[in-house]
Amino acid sequence: MSAISNRPILDPVYAPPFPVAALPVLRNAQLRKNVGHAIDVIQAKRARLVAEKTDWQELRTAAAGIRDHVLAHLDVYLEQFEERCTAAGGQVHWAADAAEARRIVLEILREEKASEVIKIKTMTSAEIQLNPFLESSGIHAYETDLAEIILQLGEEEPSHIVVPALHVNRSQVREIFARKMNLKDLSDEPKELTAAARNYLRQKFLSIPAAISGANFLVAETGAVSVVESEGNGRMCLTLPRTMITIAGIEKVLPRFRDLEVVLQLLGRSATGERMNPYTSLWTGVTPGDGPQKFHVILLDNGRSSILAKKTERQTLRCIRCAACMNSCPVYRQTGGHAYGSVYPGPIGAILTPQLQQLHHAQSLPYASSLCGACYEVCPVKINIPEVLLQLRSQVVDQERRQIRRFFDPMHLGLRVANLIFSQAWLFHAAQWMGKTGARLVTQKDGWIHWMPSVGGKWTMTRDLRGLPQQTFHDWWAGRAKGAK
């Protein structure tokens, strides 16, 4: 059997631009069907359970307010978290970038003499490309989330942040498990496939001495960490090993324990269309006799503080990683996640990835949107994604037009000419006259332009254009003034 998708590149430094990366997906009918089906199911469940909450909008407003407050006071809350977590027996590390975070993880694992590590699905570890790094250092990381096992064994890449294997269907999962777990008689019943994963991992949970997780929330008030999940693999990793490492983005902190009452009402409903995810865990440093006796938190910056500095873009960091935006996105629905060339796909990826790359890479992503606003409508923390997309587009354009090699680029040339024309009344009138005359040549009897030559053809290839009216507003205004006399 062929690979589910030709292994896509999810490193924004090397990934091809979005339109190029999207092409193979658009031609892969099976993959699009898998993605479409999964998204329809989540969307319907979410819509039903959100409608059930009478205070949904108030919760969104409160969550946005809390997240904005945290971002404005981030230094205070991070230091408070560090102090309280340390007092509770945890060890807090700070990582300015991905390389530093990887190095800290490796040092901890070396100290533990661990040659294997179990992992809860974590976006931060994917962001810093931890698994290949550990592998090259002789440490094998076992993913334990069902979807992540499918991807790891199938040598696939994630295409969604909550259900990373949603582009893979049951018969493809069966094929991967049968081959890699050596289970020839496995059927494609999800129940049987799930049981296979349970058996495959149970012994590893009981024997591997170290685990790695991300964090859904850090609580500054108490130094606690919270992880939400469905399967119990997370609880296994948080409970059974000797040593636990949590890699958390610096923006993940909440002021108080109580603030969880807001975000956790929003997260499950937005992410999987459940009133609450099956398991939510909260732990504080080290508890004698219960769970890992060594606990490390790595606070990861890796570009986040540069987002913080910008007024409009700062809201990107409110994100609680529910993926409602990608589930609602008409573009994601067609292309799936791989086209985004990053572990963060969909609308949030389109704004987060280029910013984490400080616009050195992934410049095509802000254009991977129709600006329809569906993502903003469903976002539980009210991130105005279209607004940030536009802001980033303008930065990409500014970046491009400063490049010498783009001097004669038709778009930039055209805009420079337009700039000149709009600055002088006589030039504007002359251009209007010329435009009217020129447009007459291509305007059909029905008053529409169906075809244009040269670059204009790019527009009329897919859309019609209304012909210019015979009288301009200026003509009409001037005529009206004369008539009144």
Next chain:
Amino acid sequence: MTAVADSKQKVLDRIRAATGKPAATAEAYAKLERGYTRRGELQADALIERMIERLRDYDAEVVECKPAEIAATIAAQLKASGKHVFVAPEGLPAEWLAEGFDWQIDQQLEAGAVNRAEGVVTASFCGVADSGTIVLHHSASEGRRVLTLLPDWHLCILRSSQVVETLPEYFDRCAQPPTLATWISGPSATADIEMTRIKGVHGPRFLHVILVRDEG
């Protein structure tokens, strides 16, 4: 100065340069808008009905009993399970340990021993009806986290006086933030394969709840 200390300073400097000097943190926090529902509106009976309905909605089995019947109800549930080896937290009331079963009382049992048990019986801290969530704070009668994780069958005792309607009401009941907490909403599940919800991956595949009507 070590590299680690350097990084902390570097990250904090970047953050401070980005945020400038905001207003006093505590005052700003106090002014945050919280217009969402804090208190539920359901009457006692309707509240318990909601809790049961939402528990069942996520595949938990629920039976009700009066306070005097707890031990008998537990015994009946254990018998019906067809299982024999059970773990119990150290602080579980002795009268709940029904006779005729192999009880492993948790005094720092090895994970392997807990894994060999077929089921577990625990008390709980709170029930949230709105989402059908059972909250454990891992006190002596709720047990260490591993107890309610490895056995495939979990019987949880929840009193109606512990049930609240909304999530904020649970937070009202926390005199202090817990150091450990596990919220359970139905048995372990996944929808990773074609978004089909499958009961039970790694956590207990069977969640049974005894709702004790200790008020009204």
